[in-house]
Amino acid sequence: MILQITGFIGLIHICVSTSVPREEEFNTEGLHLGQVSHENFRQNLTLKKLQRQSRQIEYCVNLLQTYYQQSQTGYAQGFPRSMVPSQDGQPKLRRIGVQGAPIRTGQRKPGVEHGPGLIRSSGIVEFLVNEGHNVLDYGDVYLGQHFNGERAYVRNPAAVAEATRYIYYSTKRILQDNRFPLTFGGDHSMAIATLSAVSEFYPDLAVIYIDAHADINTVQTTPTGNLHGMPLSFVIRELSGANAALTDFSWVIPRIPAANLAHIGLRDVNVGEIETLNRLGMASFNMRDVDRLGIRGVVDVVLNRIGGRTRPVYISFDIDSLDDLEVGHTTGTPVPGGLTVRDALSMLDELYRTVNLVGFELAEVNPSLGSQAEGERTATISGKILACAFGSCRGHGPIKPGKFDPRKLGKDHT
Numbered sequence: 554m555i556l557q558i559t560g561f562i563g564l565i566h567i568c569v570s571t572s573v574p575r576e577e578e579f580n581t582e583g584l585h586l587g588q589v590s591h592e593n594f595r596q597n598l599t600l601k602k603l604q605r606q607s608r609q610i611e612y613c614v615n616l617l618q619t620y621y622q623q624s625q626t627g628y629a630q631g632f633p634r635s636m637v638p639s640q641d642g643q644p645k646l647r648r649i650g651v652q653g654a655p656i657r658t659g660q661r662k663p664g665v666e667h668g669p670g671l672i673r674s675s676g677i678v679e680f681l682v683n684e685g686h687n688v689l690d691y692g693d694v695y696l697g698q699h700f701n702g703e704r705a706y707v708r709n710p711a712a713v714a715e716a717t718r719y720i721y722y723s724t725k726r727i728l729q730d731n732r733f734p735l736t737f738g739g740d741h742s743m744a745i746a747t748l749s750a751v752s753e754f755y756p757d758l759a760v761i762y763i764d765a766h767a768d769i770n771t772v773q774t775t776p777t778g779n780l781h782g783m784p785l786s787f788v789i790r791e792l793s794g795a796n797a798a799l800t801d802f803s804w805v806i807p808r809i810p811a812a813n814l815a816h817i818g819l820r821d822v823n824v825g826e827i828e829t830l831n832r833l834g835m836a837s838f839n840m841r842d843v844d845r846l847g848i849r850g851v852v853d854v855v856l857n858r859i860g861g862r863t864r865p866v867y868i869s870f871d872i873d874s875l876d877d878l879e880v881g882h883t884t885g886t887p888v889p890g891g892l893t894v895r896d897a898l899s900m901l902d903e904l905y906r907t908v909n910l911v912g913f914e915l916a917e918v919n920p921s922l923g924s925q926a927e928g929e930r931t932a933t934i935s936g937k938i939l940a941c942a943f944g945s946c947r948g949h950g951p952i953k954p955g956k957f958d959p960r961k962l963g964k965d966h967t
Contacts, residue, residue: 645944646685650727651678653693654739654746654914656716664921665885669693669737671920671928675936681943689732694723713742713780714801720746721804728754735939738916740885741768744784744869745805751867751912752788752808758911759864760814761855761904763897764871765888767816767826767837771795774825781917789814791833811835813864815855817900818843818874821888840890848896852903865911868904870897870938872918872931879934881927884917894934901938902946913942 653669682688696716720736724747727734736747741764752758762768762785769785770776771792786792793807815836822830822839830837836858838851846854856862872880877887879894892900904910915935920928940946 646687647943648687648730648732649681649689649735650730650732651688651690651735651737652720652723652727653737654720654743655693656696656713656720656739656743665738665740665917665919667920668739668916668918671883671918671932672737672915672935672939675932675939677936677939680936680940680945684943684945686943689730691723691727694720696720710780710799711801713745714799714804717742717746717802718804721750724750725753733910734912734914736912736914738914738918740781741869741871741916742781742784743916744768744914745780745787745802747912747914748784748788748809748867748869749805753806755865755867755911756808757864758809758813759859759861759866760809760869761817761859761861761866762814762869763817763874763892763900764869765818765821765873765891766871766886767819767822767830768871769826769829770823771825771829772798774823774829776823776825785814786829789833792829813859815859815861817851817855818892820890821886840892843892843896848892848900849903852900852907856907861908864909866904866908867912868901868910868942869914869916871916872935875934880931881923883920883923883927883931885919885922886917894937897938898941898946901941905942905944905946910942913939915939 653673655666655669657664657666678688678690694716696719697712720743724734724736728750734747734751736743744762748760766782767785768782769789769792770783771786772783772795775783783796786795787802787805788807788809789811790807790809791811796802811833812835815838816830817838819837819839836855838855843851871884873884873886873888874892875897876891876893877889879891880887915938918931918935920931923931
């Protein structure tokens with residue numbers, strides 16, 4: 554009941570701060586202002602304002618009714634039961650379900666399967682517990698026989714399909730436990746699974762995809778065959794059937810409208826992806842946009858485009874969205890000219906304060922490709938990014954990452 558009251562308060566705040574679509578307040582079509590008396594103009598303007606206020610009230614009532622109906626089934630217009638009221642009554646603390654997705658078969662370079670271990674070494678799980686969050690670590694997802702067999706490094710659709718299906722069911726379990734899914738990757742093909750599960754749970758989901766790459770290739774456009782560059786083409790509704798030839802993925806149901814998804818940080822997009830983005834009219838923002846508008850300006854435009862202020866929002870964060878000078882060689886596809894850590898923290902701080910975040914993932918962390926020092930730096934950066942997603946953005950976060958040596962980890966994650 555407390556959670557529902559808190560959710561209603563939050564929803565009322567959205568109602569009063571969100572404008573509904575409106576007509577012109579006064580239609581002067583076919584008239585010259587000289588033909589309209591000042592008194593008539595004032596009366597008509599007042600009438601239009603009253604009509605607009607009436608529509609606003611009706612909009613809020615409908616939204617609150619929707620909230621109440623959906624709250625009985627475990628989610629409500631993006632106000633999930635995973636939220637835990639803090640002592641001041643604000644829904645800041647959460648029930649979090651952590652999972653590792655050590656998938657590596659969506660790309661060529663070994664080592665990305667150790668990403669979850671490196672991220673955990675930042676101390677982020679312990680930090681979230683100390684902050685008061687209710688955290689349950691579900692461990693690393695078992696990814697099936699193709700993953701653990703001798704073909705583990707082969708770019709094989711069957712291997713990726715099997716692994717992502719396990720991640721999908723693990724993510725569904727976290728959601729069904731009324732927890733916030735927090736996923737540590739692993740290559741970005743894991744988004745096939747996480748976005749499938751979360752969009753099933755939240756039918757009106759909006760997605761912010763922070764990446765140097767668009768990851769929207771299809772079997773027709775991919776220049777490499779790497780499935781970590783294709784996850785969005787599996788989950789976007791308008792691209793249904795684009796990968797029909799990959800029958801191993803027949804379990805995936807694309808539910809996310811293209812209009813509900815935005816990219817931030819793009820700077821390495823191939824020709825086929827550009828055509829797809831343009832054809833679908835997607836909200837895709839590159840680093841030139843960040844330079845021109847500033848990171849907070851980009852966030853504001855993104856939220857307007859995808860309806861992110863009134864929909865549940867999922868963030869998929871690829872570590873290669875950061876500049877290669879920030880993360881060194883600890884990701885498989887670094888690209889110069891990316892976001893700074895300061896950009897990333899400012900962006901996440903703004904999103905934390907603005908949207909109803911219902912899930913987060915961090916992908917493409919590969920400690921095997923960098924030096925020990927680079928791995929430790931990336932662990933620190935990862936911890937700060939994840940802490941910021943939960944409100945601890947400035948001068949507060951995991952500050953003593955553990956030493957991480959991928960050679961000490963076994964090859965299998967079962």
